[in-house]
Amino acid sequence: MSLTTLPSHATDSTRFEAPVLDVVVPVYNEEIDLEPCVRRLHAYLSAHFPYRFRITVADNASTDSTAEVAGRLAGELPGVAAVHLPEKGRGRALKYVWTHSDAAVLAYMDVDLSTDLGALLPLVAPLISGHSDLAIGSRLARGSRVVRGAKREFISRTYNLILRGTLSARFSDAQCGFKAIRSDVAERLLPMVEDTGWFFDTEMLVLAERAGLRIHEVPVDWVDDPDSRVDIVATAVADLKGIVRLLRAFGSGRLPLGTLREQLGRNPLPVAGVPAGLTGQLIRFAAVGAASTLAYLxxxxxxxxxxxxQWANLIALLVTAIANTAVNRRVTFGVRGNDGAWRHQAQGLIVFAIGLGLTSGSLALLDRLSANPSKPVELVVLILANLLATAVRFLMLRVWVFRSRRGAHTRD
Structure with a gap:
């Protein structure tokens, strides 16, 4: 395994100076596309990037002539380096190069250059200035322009919805091959990232969010590569396994995110109207829910x-649902003012309908099982059904009704 960390040309005046940016291009059997990609990227950075840079081709176990092409480019173009790893895995290649690079900011992009290079400086500028810790290109953010088929669009949006529902992810696009991270953050964060394949990006971003780091999102222009060789089914299965692994790790407390937060995390500013993180929201929601449940009963x-x-359940649930949405809007999620209040109530009524279905369905099942159930049994069934409805309600209020649409990502 080898790594060239300096520009290839010994006569280059910046030979002994570390670059500000190291752009990694991970490749596997890309002997045809690699050279035009590197030459185009090198020409763009030379003409438009105002800081010292390096392009590192990270070949992970290619079986064609990719390594030879990478070596030739490193010998010909100043500021180009080549790395060859004997084991396959995009995540493994990125982790190795990033943890051995001497650059202040580390980035990567896919070899097909599907993302417009004009977004590169906006991507890394907040990291160079110290404003943000990581940065991602987003194909799903407002202002992005994307050309791709309906199948890939559906898969991408579904995957991000799964991340929001299971891991409470707030970033909008986990899989766009256009990301950057500060080297001091990478030094502490990457040792926690276990995945060596395509889930590497997602795991890194989820851990960063949990540690309270700031993730900057850049809307990008992106054109799908029709010759992409990514195995969608295998990648999807691996991603789901990765999600399950992270959920287990968070549940067991195995990851030292608290230590990382102390070292690098950004505590949220006490700004009026800005909701706190998940812990505070759960406590306030539980208090509001307890009062609502008592009022409902x-x-x-x-x-x-x-x-x-059935009519008693409908009226009681409707009245308390309207009051519950209004109180949670202000107390739990910190929304001030009247903007969006009617929309929030309308969405709250949809959530109410789900709760109504759960409670009414429970009563209907009880009525089918017993023609004349006792009042205590009826109340017990309602309480259990309401507990389930409450859990569903909190999830939908958090990820849908009162979901923050801001670019910043903060948590308790």
């Missing part, structure tokens, strides 16, 4: 004497 008991149990 009291109202249900009062109405039950005059109407049937």
């Amino acid at each position: 009291l109202l249900y008991a009062l109405l039950r004497t005059g109407v049937g149990m």
Whole structure:
């Protein structure tokens, strides 16, 4: 395994000076596309990038002539280096080069250069200035322009929805091959990243968010590569396994994210109207939910004497749902003012309908099982159904109704 960390030309005046940016191009059997990619990238950086740079071709176990092409380019172009790793894995290649580079900012892009290079300086500028810790190109952010088929569009959006629902991810695009990280952050963060394949990006971003790091997103122009050889099914399976592994790690407390947060994390500023992180939201939501549940049960008991149990459930749940949405809007998620209030209530009613389905379905099942159930049994069934509805309600309020649309990512 070898790594060239300096420009190839000994006569270059910047030979002994570390570059500001190291752009890694991970490749596997790319003997045809590699040379035009590196030459185009080198020409662009030479003409438009105002800092010292390096391009590192990271060949991970290619079986064609990719390594030879990379070596020839490193010998011909100043500021180009070549690395050959005997084991396959994009994540493995990136982790190795990034942890051995002497550059202040580390980036990578796919060899097909699907992302417009005009987004490179906006990507790394917040890292050079110290404003942000990581940066990603996003094909799903407002302002991006993307050309790709419906199948890939569906897969990409579905994957990001899964990340939001399972790992509470706030970044918009995990898989765009256009990312950057500060070297001091990479030094502490990357040892925690276990994946060596395509899930490497996602794992790195999720851990960064959990550690309270700031992730900058850049809308990009992106054109799909019709010759992409990525195995979508195998990659999807590996990604799902990675999600399960992270959930287990978070549940067991195995990852020292608290230590990383102390070293690098950014504590959220106490700005009025900005919601706190998940822990604070859960505590406030639980308090609001307890009050709502009590009000619901009291109202249900009062109405039950005059109407049937389904009507009593409907009215009690509707009234408390409207009040619950209003209180959670202000108290739990810190939303101030009247902007979006009607939309939030409308979305809250959709969430209410789901809760109604759970509770009404439970009552219907109870009625089918027992023609004349006792009041205590009826209340126990309602309480259990409401606990499930409450969990669903919090998830939907957090990731859908009151989801932050800001670019910053902060947590408790």
